[in-house]
Amino acid sequence: MNREKLIEMLIQPSSEKIVLLVLDGLGGIQKDGKTELETANTPNLDSLARESDAGLMVPVLPGITPGSGPGHLALFGYDPVKFQIGRGILSALGVKFPIQAGDLAARVNFATIDSDGNVVDRRAGRIPDEVNRAMCEKIREIKLPGVEFFIETEKEHRAALIFRGRKFSDKISETDPQKTGVPPLVVKPLDDDPISAETARMINEFLEKVKEKLKNEHPANMILLRGFALHTKIPSFKERYGMKACAIAGYPMYRGLASLVGMEVIDVESGITPQFAKLKEVWGEYDFYFVHIKYTDSSGEDGDFERKVSIIEEVDKKIPEILDLKPDVFVVTADHSTPALYKAHSWHPVPVLLHSKWSRKSGISEFGETELIKGSLGIINSLDLITLVLSHSGRLAKFGA
Amino acid sequence: MNREKLIEMLIQPSSEKIVLLVLDGLGGIQKDGKTELETANTPNLDSLARESDAGLMVPVLPGITPGSGPGHLALFGYDPVKFQIGRGILSALGVKFPIQAGDLAARVNFATIDSDGNVVDRRAGRIPDEVNRAMCEKIREIKLPGVEFFIETEKEHRAALIFRGRKFSDKISETDPQKTGVPPLVVKPLDDDPISAETARMINEFLEKVKEKLKNEHPANMILLRGFALHTKIPSFKERYGMKACAIAGYPMYRGLASLVGMEVIDVESGITPQFAKLKEVWGEYDFYFVHIKYTDSSGEDGDFERKVSIIEEVDKKIPEILDLKPDVFVVTADHSTPALYKAHSWHPVPVLLHSKWSRKSGISEFGETELIKGSLGIINSLDLITLVLSHSGRLAKFGA
Numbered sequence: 169m170n171r172e173k174l175i176e177m178l179i180q181p182s183s184e185k186i187v188l189l190v191l192d193g194l195g196g197i198q199k200d201g202k203t204e205l206e207t208a209n210t211p212n213l214d215s216l217a218r219e220s221d222a223g224l225m226v227p228v229l230p231g232i233t234p235g236s237g238p239g240h241l242a243l244f245g246y247d248p249v250k251f252q253i254g255r256g257i258l259s260a261l262g263v264k265f266p267i268q269a270g271d272l273a274a275r276v277n278f279a280t281i282d283s284d285g286n287v288v289d290r291r292a293g294r295i296p297d298e299v300n301r302a303m304c305e306k307i308r309e310i311k312l313p314g315v316e317f318f319i320e321t322e323k324e325h326r327a328a329l330i331f332r333g334r335k336f337s338d339k340i341s342e343t344d345p346q347k348t349g350v351p352p353l354v355v356k357p358l359d360d361d362p363i364s365a366e367t368a369r370m371i372n373e374f375l376e377k378v379k380e381k382l383k384n385e386h387p388a389n390m391i392l393l394r395g396f397a398l399h400t401k402i403p404s405f406k407e408r409y410g411m412k413a414c415a416i417a418g419y420p421m422y423r424g425l426a427s428l429v430g431m432e433v434i435d436v437e438s439g440i441t442p443q444f445a446k447l448k449e450v451w452g453e454y455d456f457y458f459v460h461i462k463y464t465d466s467s468g469e470d471g472d473f474e475r476k477v478s479i480i481e482e483v484d485k486k487i488p489e490i491l492d493l494k495p496d497v498f499v500v501t502a503d504h505s506t507p508a509l510y511k512a513h514s515w516h517p518v519p520v521l522l523h524s525k526w527s528r529k530s531g532i533s534e535f536g537e538t539e540l541i542k543g544s545l546g547i548i549n550s551l552d553l554i555t556l557v558l559s560h561s562g563r564l565a566k567f568g569a
Numbered sequence: 570m571n572r573e574k575l576i577e578m579l580i581q582p583s584s585e586k587i588v589l590l591v592l593d594g595l596g597g598i599q600k601d602g603k604t605e606l607e608t609a610n611t612p613n614l615d616s617l618a619r620e621s622d623a624g625l626m627v628p629v630l631p632g633i634t635p636g637s638g639p640g641h642l643a644l645f646g647y648d649p650v651k652f653q654i655g656r657g658i659l660s661a662l663g664v665k666f667p668i669q670a671g672d673l674a675a676r677v678n679f680a681t682i683d684s685d686g687n688v689v690d691r692r693a694g695r696i697p698d699e700v701n702r703a704m705c706e707k708i709r710e711i712k713l714p715g716v717e718f719f720i721e722t723e724k725e726h727r728a729a730l731i732f733r734g735r736k737f738s739d740k741i742s743e744t745d746p747q748k749t750g751v752p753p754l755v756v757k758p759l760d761d762d763p764i765s766a767e768t769a770r771m772i773n774e775f776l777e778k779v780k781e782k783l784k785n786e787h788p789a790n791m792i793l794l795r796g797f798a799l800h801t802k803i804p805s806f807k808e809r810y811g812m813k814a815c816a817i818a819g820y821p822m823y824r825g826l827a828s829l830v831g832m833e834v835i836d837v838e839s840g841i842t843p844q845f846a847k848l849k850e851v852w853g854e855y856d857f858y859f860v861h862i863k864y865t866d867s868s869g870e871d872g873d874f875e876r877k878v879s880i881i882e883e884v885d886k887k888i889p890e891i892l893d894l895k896p897d898v899f900v901v902t903a904d905h906s907t908p909a910l911y912k913a914h915s916w917h918p919v920p921v922l923l924h925s926k927w928s929r930k931s932g933i934s935e936f937g938e939t940e941l942i943k944g945s946l947g948i949i950n951s952l953d954l955i956t957l958v959l960s961h962s963g964r965l966a967k968f969g970a
Binding site: 196197198201203224228229230231232233234235236237238248249252253254255258395421507509510512513514515516517537538541542546547 | 572575579927928929930931932943944945946947948949953955956957958959960961965966967968969970
């Protein structure tokens with residue numbers, strides 16, 4: 169029996185409220201002896217960690233660097249190695265497209281090509297959203313025999329494309345040449361399945377029609393496709409855990425991930441202040457509140473150690489706003505590390521604290537990677553978080569007599 | 570998808586250089602409050618551990634004592650439970666025999682039998698290598714219908730025997746009676762597979778011919794066979810990780826293990842000084858350098874706590890020679906513990922440190938088992954080392970979007 173079956177067997181209802189605060193990319197590595205989190209002045213998180221279960225979590229496996237998809241799926245209790253979500257699906261979910269099992273999705277970049285058909289700008293000069301929407305409208309006039317398609321504006325030069333109505337394959341190559349001065353690539357099948365060949369043929373036909381349709385436009389006169397992905401159904405949070413969940417996330421990808429597992433995605437402006445205010449506003453309507461703060465990751469990716477420190481401090485100042493709501497279970501953690509020195513997602517274990525009246529208090533001196541090694545949870549896998557959350561909120565019955 | 574598939578999917582090229590220094594059997598248990606490693610004065614390893622990721626590793630599973638094969642395979646990232654390498658294969662590899670998939674190998678002891686056919690010396694008085702070679706030459710004159718065989722001198726009374734050319738089984742019993750005064754045992758099939766019965770019959774026929782061929786020799790007038798093992802192909806280091814690897818190991822078994830995974834085995838005299846000098850000599854020619862030091866294990870097996878301590882100190886003095894080469898990733902660890910008090914391989918977790926510019930520094934006060942519990946890696950499985958090594962050297966792409 170695996171973890172999923174075990175949860176299914178033991179799950180029981182409860183009205184206790186859970187807040188999962190994800191500080192994206194929180195984990196770091198030391199600069200002058202301290203990580204970003206250790207450098208930050210975080211009196212609220214420190215005293216909370218002391219009074220909570222605390223430790224570190226490995227998102228996938230030691231040494232594996234997770235993307236945002238796998239990182240979050242693990243936090244939500246979905247094995248990221250089993251549920252692999254393609255970039256195209258995340259784009260579609262990000263624009264709130266009601267994706268269905270069997271749909272084939274891709275990420276779209278509007279691009280500029282010259283009269284020879286060579287790409288001169290892979291982002292079409294980052295066109296405004298209105299131009300993007302106008303081009304999408306034109307593309308929607310295209311007819312494809314036996315296939316329905318949807319193209320939805322994301323932001324600037326980015327859009328999501330979804331094909332529906334036939335059996336498709338995502339074992340096909342991308343069209344973005346990743347450089348200028350050459351034409352977009354032709355889609356090719358990547359395996360011997362005849363469905364891959366037919367899918368590639370259909371998309372090449374579609375792209376010819378797009379080129380024809382946009383030939384008098386400028387600068388967005390072509391599209392480049394990446395991240396082809398077939399959608400397969402994922403059991404929802406409600407089905408699995410019996411919880412009504414919501415997501416308070418400012419960025420499309422995280423909203424997409426949340427909706428993928430059936431969370432209700434709440435409209436909110438991205439930012440610590442508006443997101444925390446929104447949590448207070450909707451408090452009581454849900455069982456599970458996923459709050460996603462992006463800036464710890466983006467400052468890490470920019471290599472800006474000091475900015476990451478100050479964002480952590482800003483979050484720390486507002487921790488009492490969440491405590492004031494008196495959640496039964498309050499988790500602060502990350503989907504992966506993004507050390508400012510490394511300037512990218514990394515494999516390093518992430519900090520975690522879990523506060524509830526049933527916590528075995530860690531007694532550690534601060535919420536920081538080095539100290540967390542001595543925490544009450546030790547180093548666990550991120551996939552273990554969900555059963556801890558369920559137990560602490562009274563949602564898991566005893567296993568066995 | 571398992572770990573192997575994950576690595577296959579994420580692996581990417583890099584030119585970063587890795588040194589894996591294995592101090593065989595390094596882990597210990599305390600005598601007068603300190604293990605061998607803790608007793609040793611190791612300023613270089615201590616400061617390196619402080620500035621590195623560090624922790625402990627369980628070679629197979631808690632409580633499982635690994636042989637050298639499983640211990641090393643885990644360090645190389647090959648699941649030792651999946652890839653079980655028989656003693657016979659290790660012997661064949663140790664004498665650099667070009668073993669092929671389907672070959673059946675066994676370890677040979679030259680022995681002395683009396684006129685009644687009873688074993689009087691299981692090691693034939695540890696004959697010199699020249700006598701061993703002369704006896705092998707005689708045995709090679711034997712003809713076996715439909716089967717090719719090879720016998721190769723190892724050292725003293727030991728040799729390797731390989732059968733080829735038919736479908737064999739290794740589910741057969743050994744012939745070493747493990748005592749004197751009785752005849753060598755007859756090979757028996759250990760399962761109901763007719764191939765096991767036929768393999769046993771063929772080897773008994775071969776042994777009759779050996780007895781006849783050596784009847785006028787002394788003291789090596791018979792052979793005893795142990796560790797029958799069929800060889801199945803293992804994917805190489807190059808295939809799996811895209812790394813050109815070499816082994817700087819003085820003992821046949823470790824050279825054999827290295828060649829099993831496709832490492833280039835470099836000729837070197839066994840010893841800390843010559844092996845470290847050889848590393849410097851070949852530096853730059855490979856991506857991955859496996860350096861194997863045997864003496865920590867042999868002193869442990871001898872129960873010589875003080876000698877093990879002094880060998881560790883000798884290695885510590887020479888650590889700067891490796892650091893001077895500026896490897897991008899430098900790992901110091903062991904294949905298993907061999908506590909001097911236990912006088913044998915044991916199941917205790919082994920020390921590990923991983924030094925790279927991306928290390929989350931452990932900050933621990935010394936490289937010793939008790940302190941390593943507080944290390945940044947916690948207690949991981951030895952099989953996790955390879956993904957950490959690959960990530961730290963830029964060889965694993967991000968998993969998922």
